[in-house]
Amino acid sequence: MKKHLIAITALAATSFFAGMTAQAAEDRIHIVGSSTVYPFASYVAEEFGQTTNFNTPVIESTGSGGGMKLFCAGNGMDTPDITNSSRRIKDKELKLCNENGVEDITEIVIGFDGIAIAQSKTNKAVNFTRKQILLAVAAEVPNKAGTALIANPYKYWNEIDASLPHRPIIFYGPPTSSGTRDAFEDLVMKSLTKKMDVYTNLYKKDEKANKKYKKYKTIRTDGVYVPAGENDNLIVQKLLTNEDAFGIFGYSFLEENSDRVSAATVEGVTPAPAAISSGKYPVSRSLFFYIKNDHLKKVKGMSEYVKLFIDEKMIGDDGNLTEIGLIALPEKNRNEIRARFAKHTKLTLEDLKNK
Amino acid sequence: MNNHTPNKRLKRRYRFEKIFKSSAVLALSLAACFLIFFFYNIISTGYSAFEQAEILADVQYNEATVKNYNKAIDKPLRKVISRGVLRTIPLYMEAHPELMNTTRSEWLTADSEVDQYLKGQPNRLKAKEIQYIVQLQEEGKVRLAFNTNFFTNGDSKMPELAGIKSAVVGSIYVLLVTILVALPIGVMTAIYLEEFAPDNRGTQLIEVNINNLAAIPSILFGLLGLAIFINFFGVPRSSSLVGGLTLALMTLPVIIITTRASLRAVPGSIREAAYGLGASRWQTVSHHVLPLALPGILTGSIIGLAQAMGETAPLLIIGMMAYIPDTPTGFTEVATVLPAQIFTWAGESIRAYEERTAAAIMVLLAVLLSMNSLAVWLRKKFEVRW
Numbered sequence: 001m002k003k004h005l006i007a008i009t010a011l012a013a014t015s016f017f018a019g020m021t022a023q024a025a026e027d028r029i030h031i032v033g034s035s036t037v038y039p040f041a042s043y044v045a046e047e048f049g050q051t052t053n054f055n056t057p058v059i060e061s062t063g064s065g066g067g068m069k070l071f072c073a074g075n076g077m078d079t080p081d082i083t084n085s086s087r088r089i090k091d092k093e094l095k096l097c098n099e100n101g102v103e104d105i106t107e108i109v110i111g112f113d114g115i116a117i118a119q120s121k122t123n124k125a126v127n128f129t130r131k132q133i134l135l136a137v138a139a140e141v142p143n144k145a146g147t148a149l150i151a152n153p154y155k156y157w158n159e160i161d162a163s164l165p166h167r168p169i170i171f172y173g174p175p176t177s178s179g180t181r182d183a184f185e186d187l188v189m190k191s192l193t194k195k196m197d198v199y200t201n202l203y204k205k206d207e208k209a210n211k212k213y214k215k216y217k218t219i220r221t222d223g224v225y226v227p228a229g230e231n232d233n234l235i236v237q238k239l240l241t242n243e244d245a246f247g248i249f250g251y252s253f254l255e256e257n258s259d260r261v262s263a264a265t266v267e268g269v270t271p272a273p274a275a276i277s278s279g280k281y282p283v284s285r286s287l288f289f290y291i292k293n294d295h296l297k298k299v300k301g302m303s304e305y306v307k308l309f310i311d312e313k314m315i316g317d318d319g320n321l322t323e324i325g326l327i328a329l330p331e332k333n334r335n336e337i338r339a340r341f342a343k344h345t346k347l348t349l350e351d352l353k354n355k
Numbered sequence: 356m357n358n359h360t361p362n363k364r365l366k367r368r369y370r371f372e373k374i375f376k377s378s379a380v381l382a383l384s385l386a387a388c389f390l391i392f393f394f395y396n397i398i399s400t401g402y403s404a405f406e407q408a409e410i411l412a413d414v415q416y417n418e419a420t421v422k423n424y425n426k427a428i429d430k431p432l433r434k435v436i437s438r439g440v441l442r443t444i445p446l447y448m449e450a451h452p453e454l455m456n457t458t459r460s461e462w463l464t465a466d467s468e469v470d471q472y473l474k475g476q477p478n479r480l481k482a483k484e485i486q487y488i489v490q491l492q493e494e495g496k497v498r499l500a501f502n503t504n505f506f507t508n509g510d511s512k513m514p515e516l517a518g519i520k521s522a523v524v525g526s527i528y529v530l531l532v533t534i535l536v537a538l539p540i541g542v543m544t545a546i547y548l549e550e551f552a553p554d555n556r557g558t559q560l561i562e563v564n565i566n567n568l569a570a571i572p573s574i575l576f577g578l579l580g581l582a583i584f585i586n587f588f589g590v591p592r593s594s595s596l597v598g599g600l601t602l603a604l605m606t607l608p609v610i611i612i613t614t615r616a617s618l619r620a621v622p623g624s625i626r627e628a629a630y631g632l633g634a635s636r637w638q639t640v641s642h643h644v645l646p647l648a649l650p651g652i653l654t655g656s657i658i659g660l661a662q663a664m665g666e667t668a669p670l671l672i673i674g675m676m677a678y679i680p681d682t683p684t685g686f687t688e689v690a691t692v693l694p695a696q697i698f699t700w701a702g703e704s705i706r707a708y709e710e711r712t713a714a715a716i717m718v719l720l721a722v723l724l725s726m727n728s729l730a731v732w733l734r735k736k737f738e739v740r741w
Contacts, residue, residue, distance in 0.1 A: 028689065030592075030593075035702075038678070039512065039703070039704065041678075042512055042678040043512040045678060046439075046511055046512050046513075046678075046680060047442065049680060049681065050439065050442055050443055050446075051442050051443070051445070051446065053446070055681060056679075056680050056681050058593055058674075058677050058678065058679055058689045059677055059678040060593070060674050060676065060677040060678075061676070061677070061678075061699075078589070078591075078592070231701065231702045232702070232704065233701065233702060233703075233704070252704045253704045256704045256705060256706060257704075257706075259477050320438075324512070324704070324705070325704065
């Protein structure tokens with residue numbers, strides 16, 4: 001009797017869970033990925049849910065890297081349909097995707113995001129070169145003669161350059177899991193260090209052991225750069241209480257808090273939509289999302305969602321997304337993106353090589 | 356000399372007592388200060404979220420509106436009324452064809468910038484728009500009304516429309532699953548361990564493990580939930596079912612421990628009396644011990660559930676910390692919970708979310724407070740003194 005009872009319960013439990021899986025109908029788009037793209041994607045998702053009869057897509061903010069991992073885990077219907085990313089997909093991520101059967105992916109660029117180096121508005125305006133920022137945040141910097149690398153000794157800005165104020169160097173920025181951090185490292189650090197002999201000579205001397213010096217991007221961990229979590233509001237709060245500090249975050253937060261924080265100019269350029277879109281402001285990046293083409297036919301409303309996202313009324317010059325901080329692509333690129341989606345152009349490893 | 360010594364000692368003892376007492380009082384008042392500061396901070400930022408600006412407008416329902424929802428109201432009003440309200444008009448008209456070719460005067464939700472302006476908060480209205488609002492105010496066409504959106508809507512990217520409904524319903528579903536799974540399993544486990552199990556190496560090992568589980572960081576239960584329920588059993592990600600099951604895992608040790616404690620508090624004489632009258636072990640437990648221990652079990656369970664209700668970390672791993680504005684209608688549908696909603700709002704760049712975050716915290720605190728008071732009340736009401 002007892003045995004029967006156990007067997008029946010086990011059977012009931014299994015069929016219950018089995019029923020669950022079968023029932024997971026594809027009437028809702030599942031999106032994961034970058035916390036920088038999240039505000040824009042969820043804005044479009046809401047518009048989509050409110051103005052059509054489709055369900056509102058679910059959007060998880062997992063960070064760019066976390067999103068890619070989930071997206072590339074498989075091609076089944078229980079994996080995400082779309083992943084957002086604040087940087088381009090990496091070679092190894094695309095390889096992982098292909099290995100797991102996710103072969104037909106289309107890449108969509110939605111616009112730009114500028115990374116602001118911001119401070120409390122009580123401070124005087126300040127201008128940095130990228131090199132000055134690099135010297136302030138890198139773990140190892142060239143010595144005064146420029147012949148060898150030493151642990152970063154700089155504690156005050158005027159030690160880096162006499163023209164800068166005598167002000168302690170302190171940064172509140174994103175943690176390693178963040179796409180904003182990746183972009184900051186790429187645009188401010190790697191872009192300079194790959195051309196600086198003092199770093200690259202070390203790499204040439206021993207390519208295996210000194211791999212990190214090829215494009216050096218290690219941020220110092222002696223308390224000068226404080227990883228402040230994924231929540232950019234927190235960084236804004238910190239800037240208000242610590243007026244010496246600089247914060248690193250996306251343009252949309254700068255715009256929304258323009259009454260209390262201001263951005264440092266980088267190489268004389270203020271982070272503003274026109275300067276970011278034209279590429280004049282050096283610390284800016286593109287925002288992406290990636291689509292599983294195999295899911296387009298199986299998930300209700302998926303192509304309608306993508307079409308709405310890349311429509312002029314969303315990512316156009318006066319689109320709704322620019323109101324919440326997205327910086328629009330030039331018109332030519334926008335049309336190119338729409339054509340790309342219409343043709344479901346497949347992303348290949350070749351595409352990633354020739355940027 | 357000799358008769359001074361006890362006096363001196365007495366004085367010293369009194370002094371120590373005074374110091375001890377005053378440091379205890381200090382600790383208490385410090386805790387009270389923190390609490391007051393916390394409540395003051397939350398309530399003073401959050402209370403204004405319960406009001407929302409509305410504007411009286413003539414809404415035209417006609418063919419042009421179906422094609423372009425902006426045509427529903429006059430042009431200057433389009434800047435100050437929430438676009439989120441206007442965009443739903445075409446679908447609304449589809450559902451209510453009798454509205455076609457009518458014009459109605461309606462109070463519409465204002466844009467969040469207008470709302471923030473009326474509440475004296477920082478906003479990005481231009482001088483011209485402020486002038487227009489002042490003019491509308493003089494005509495009596497602007498008002499701050501009770502914010503029903505906050506309770507009848509789900510999440511939104513437009514602060515004026517953002518509400519907690521989907522999160523509250525999600526929380527209820529999740530909690531239901533947790534109760535249905537954790538309570539029976541927890542209580543039965545505790546009864547077996549306390550009343551039936553032999554005291555040997557095996558049961559001791561189980562006991563140590565249960566106590567240990569109660570102290571494990573909750574995020575680990577999220578990883579466990581991901582591995583077992585989502586990856587192995589294929590329960591849909593982000594659903595209230597997987598959330599409830601995961602939180603049930605987390606609550607189980609708490610329920611087992613409190614249930615065992617309250618079973619142990621039932622005096623042995625009651626069991627012996629039952630045995631003496633010829634009751635079997637099961638009869639003794641179900642007729643006598645369990646009813647007497649019930650108030651304690653309920654109190655412990657409610658406190659365990661309140662803890663589960665306020666939990667976010669494990670839910671992050673199983674995908675419930677997401678943008679989910681639709682209210683769930685079943686256990687397998689995607690859902691979010693109240694603390695997760697608070698977390699996502701706290702990260703929004705738009706400033707108007709600040710007051711809404713605080714208001715959602717107030718709602719969560721109110722729910723937790725009532726759950727805990729229920730626990731105290733139950734204990735007071737059914738408590739038996741031996």
